[in-house]
Amino acid sequence: MFALTYLVFLAVANAANAATIPTPGRVRTSLNDNWKFSRFTNNPDSLSYNSLKPWLLPQANLFITGTKYPNPSASxxxxxxxxxxxxxxxxxxxxxxxxxxxxxxxxxxAPGISGGMGRLPTNGIGWYRKTLLATADDISGTKSIFLDVDGAMSYAAVWLNGNLVGGWPWGYASWRLDLTRYLREGNNTLAIRLENAVDNSRWYPGAGIYRNLWLVKVDRMHVAQWGTQVTTPDVSEKEATVKVVVQVENLGGAAREVDVSTRIYAVGDGSGAEAVATIKTVTTAVAAGEKRFVNDSVTVPNPRLWGPPPSQTPHLYLAVTTLSSGSAVIDTYTTRFGIRSITYSPSNGLLINSQRVYVQGTCNHHDQGALGAAYNHRATQRQLQILRDMGANALRTSHNPPAPDLLDLADEMGFLVLDEAFDCWSAGKTANDYHLLYPEWHEADLRAFIRRDRNHPSVIAWSIGNEVQNQESALVAREAIELQSIVHSEDPSRQVTSAMNAATPDHALPATLDIIGLNYQGEYGNYAAFHQKFPDKMIWGSETASCISSRGTYFFPVHSGNNNRYSAVGSSDAAARYISAYELADPGWGDSPDAVFVAQERFQPWVAGEFVWTGFDYLGEPTPWGGQGGSRSSYFGIVDLAGFPKDRFWLYQARWRPEKAMVHLLPHWTWPERVGDVTPVHVFSGAEEVEVWVNGVSQGRRKKSGKGVYRFRWDEVKYQAGEVVAVGYKDGKEWGRDVKKTAGKAAALAVSVDRAVIDGDGRDLAYVRVEVVDDKGTMVPRTNNTVEFSVAGPGKLVATDNGDPTDMTAFPSASRRAFSGLALGIVKAEKGAKGKITVTVRGDGLIREGEVVVTAQ
Known part of the structure; x- marks a missing residue:
């Protein structure tokens, strides 16, 4: 038993992304490879959700507490x-x-697809087919064979060997089907049908089986789906109580007795196979077709606590649960968790392990730019690394359950997560969104979501909704009460919120919620009104700012204050659909970062922090140009769609990482048409003082002018070619500097890559950055040269981008126009490849090309 447990520990701790994860009594195999797919814009099969619904609804029965849906008697x-x-x-x-x-x-x-949904062909019916091989042991009657779907967009229905097994309509849900009774020895045909309507979302939802798919083989007696719940009700530096609830399921034809035991391991502490704690073995009998809970707890001495960097460390543990009979292991189930405490303080904000942690969060949609909604581990990791570098410590999963893998990364990196379920309840926002499913599916969707995610230490709170319609109504308050009670019944250890943009303190909705989450209301003083009304509830900005900008584009004159509307003079070029990167513009309902910072500081310490809209630009919602002939992607991101930071990135970094020796100045300094014209210089830095020089002439040394000022401004600078230098000082000493030089004619390409070595698994990615530079190596900030990517060796170009919301070139194109001097190529290795992959980039009209080498291993 000891040796088997050690093997399980190694398999899960060190091979989280392996195609097959073997554990004694259980095998989980990736089904991601080698599918056949076809999309139809017209219905090729005469099926619909309504015709399939009687056979899909019973899948919800495992997650609803009231009247169950009947199984149809018809074929x-x-x-x-x-x-x-x-x-x-x-x-x-x-x-x-x-x-x-x-x-x-x-x-x-795409015809009929709005700018809000990204103008891409998400609509239609998609069919996927794959052959599954089953052994005699698989169909012997002693095994259960499950299909686990992390996410499929949407209205999924699954057939095995011509038999409708079931499905799940909500595209963001994770779900399981039991294939056992339809499986036969040898080849089996698995077919999955998806259907997406137009107007089914307010943003780009993606289309297809866009998250991972798994085949799980277990004994008929096994730990149920999401069948453990690990909590840490008492935590100190000396010891922690770990409570483990195990749900044992018997799908066999007779009652069975089984021994249930759980061992706790510290992940990555170098201790090898030694368990830090063991829960005593419990013997339980489970009737045929039934489930039984086994509960117990154990004390872990000197626990290594999970908490967000930089003040804390995200230590992780592994609970290995074993079902056995005598010396025979029947099933092994692993649960990764963290030991930590959460306090929701009305007067002091959020406390993790009794330490106040100011929430420096971003809201994020689920797409990964040029890769779309198809989940990729490296793409998600890169996004989180960029946000971490900025100083973010929290994520809001807007406005739906994320891929479960994202939460694994959040656990490992120490991000706090506001895990969000729904964008709407019974009242919809678009013609074909979730409100159509809400009456019959909301309980099952919500319970499944909580059970899937509740063991992640990164999840610090649940959100049951975002800006739901009719927030003033009694109906919405009743719906909130029901949803919150469902969450509490599944996870009493965390509090619940809903992001409110229209509710007032006197409405019934905020009174129902554990946490007051305000969208854009805090900047207008409403933090105080809600705090006065609800002095026993924690408050945070669940959505803030909505600042809009286009990376590297600047317009004049610059607004004299630190907040502006995009429609005001100097903030945008409506004809070109670009918004000034001075980072002052908002779309009307939000504010600049500066204004949000003022509100956040004004109400400290009891405002717990903020979730900025958004960390990254995302496909769809190209406010303010979402109409006919408008743009493809948003302007809200602190980082553009390609992953290139906008100037705003350093404004947040200066506030969220004040200890970082950093100076960032803007704009660029290539303005041949502006000689002698006022061209304001702004500097973002955590320095106490900054001095700016233009061609060696000081423009003055300035201090931050007191509380509520987050940028240094020189609004009277007149442009002349040359260079502008900003130097920051702290404690009287130079602390950092930034230089912008006037660029000459575009002459060459500077090419670099984020990682020189990638896995040769056909999924790992290398991000190739291309800068258009002059003959001295200075980036040319206003060029739009077209660059062409080519790949030699065992790799391929996946996609290109430039972060320009107006660029309608298809993402797989090897040809991409530079935007504000930059372009991006995304490269992967061929599956199973090893060796050097050479990426060459050539530029239209440029003298010198660029090249990088990536090694696949």
């Missing part, structure tokens, strides 16, 4: 459709690997 539909038959010839279909987003390859301008 299930779809058995005669060619696509579900093993005899169907799918040679003409596209071969794809999962996760897969059928819409991201474009083209832009």
């Amino acid at each position: 299930s539909p779809g058995a005669n459709i060619p696509y579900v038959q093993s005899s169907f010839n799918d040679d003409t279909w596209q071969q794809v690997d999962l996760p897969h987003d059928w819409a991201i390859t474009g083209p832009f301008g």
Whole structure:
């Protein structure tokens, strides 16, 4: 038993992304590779959700507490459709690997798809087919074979060998189907149908099986789906209580007795196979077709606590639960968790392990830019690394459950997560959004979501909704009460919020919630009004700022204050659809970062922090140009769609990482048409003083002019070619500097890569950054040269981008126009490849090309 547990520990702790994770009694295998796919813009099979619903609704029964949905007595539909038959010839279909987003390859301008949804062809019906091989042991009657789907957009229905097994309509849900009774020895045909309507979202939802797919083989007696709950009700530096609840499921034909034991291991502490604590073995009998809970707790001495950097460390533990009979291991189930305490203080904000942690968070949609909604581990890791460098310590999953892998990364990196369920309840925001599913599916969707995510230490609170309609109504308050009670019943250890943009302190909705979450209200003084009304509730800004800008573009004159509307003079070029990167403009409902910082500081310490809208630009919602002929992606991001930081990045870094010796000045200094014109210089830095020189002439040394000022401004500087230098000082000593030089004519390309070595698994990514430079190596900030990517060796170009919301070039294109001097290429290795991948970039009209080498291993 000891040796088996050690192997499990190593498999899970060191091979989280392996295709197959073996554990004694349980095998979980990736089903991501080698699918056949076809998309249809017209219905090819005469099916619909309404015709399939009677066979899909019973899947919700495991997650609802009231009246169960009956199993239909009639034969299930779809058995005669060619696509579900093993005899169907799918040679003409596209071969794809999962996760897969059928819409991201474009083209832009898809008929009927709004700018809000990104103008990409998400609509239609998609069919996926794959052959599964089953052994005699698989169908022996002693095993259960499950299909686990992390996410499929949307209205999924699954057939195995022509039999409708079930499905799940909500595209953001994770769910399981039992394939056992339809499986046969040898080849089996698995077919999955998805259907996306137009107007099913306010942002780009993606399309297809866009998260991971798994095949799970276990004994008929096993730990149930999401069948453990680990909590740490008492935590100190000396010891911690770890409570483990295990749900044992018996899908066999007879009652069985089983021994349940759990050992706790510290992940990554170098202690090898030694358990830090063991929960005593409990013997329980489970009747056929039933489930039983086994509860117990254990004390972990000298616990290594999970907490957010930089003041704390995200230590992790692993609970290894074993079901056995005598010396035979029946099932092994692993649960990664953290030991930490959370306090929601009305007077002092959020406390993790009794330490106040100011929430420096961003809201984030689920797409990964040019890769679309198809989950990729490296793409998500890169996004989080960029946010961490800025100083962010928290994420809000706007406005839906994320891929479960994102929470794994958050656990490892120490991000705090506000885990959000819904964008709407019974009242919708678009014609075909979640309000159509809410009456029959909200309980099952919410309970499944909580059970899936509740063991993640990164999750610090649950959000049941975002800016739901009719926040003043009694109906909405009743819906909130129901939803919050569901969350509490599944996880009493965390508090619940809903992001409110319209509710007032006197409305019923905020009174129902554990945490007051305010969208854009704090900047107008409403923090105080809500705090006075609800002195026993923690408050934070669940959505703040909504500042909009286009990276590297600047317009004049510059507003004299630190907040502006995008429609005001100097803030935008409406014809070109660009917004000034002086980072002062908001769309009307939000504010500049500066104004938000003022409100946050004004109400310290009891305001717990903020979640900025947004960390990254995202596909869809191109406010203010979402109409006909408008842009493809948002302007809200602190970082653009390609992952290039906007100037705002350093404004947040100066506030969120004040200890970092950093000076950032703007704008660029290539303005041949502005000689002698006022061209304001702004500096973002945590320095106490900053001095600016233009061509060696000081423009003055300035201090931050007191509380509430977050940028240094020289609004009277007149442009002349040359260089502008900003030097920051702290304690009277130079602390950092930044230089902008006037660029000459574009002459060459400076090419670099984020990582020189990647895995040769066909999924790991290298991000190639391209700068257009002059003959002295200075980036040319206003160039739009077209660059062409080519790849030699065992790799391929996945996508290109430039962060320009107006660029309608399809993402797979090897040709990409530079935007504000930058372009991006995303490269991966061929599956199973090893060796050197050479990426060459050539520029239209440029003398010198650029090249980088990436090694696949």
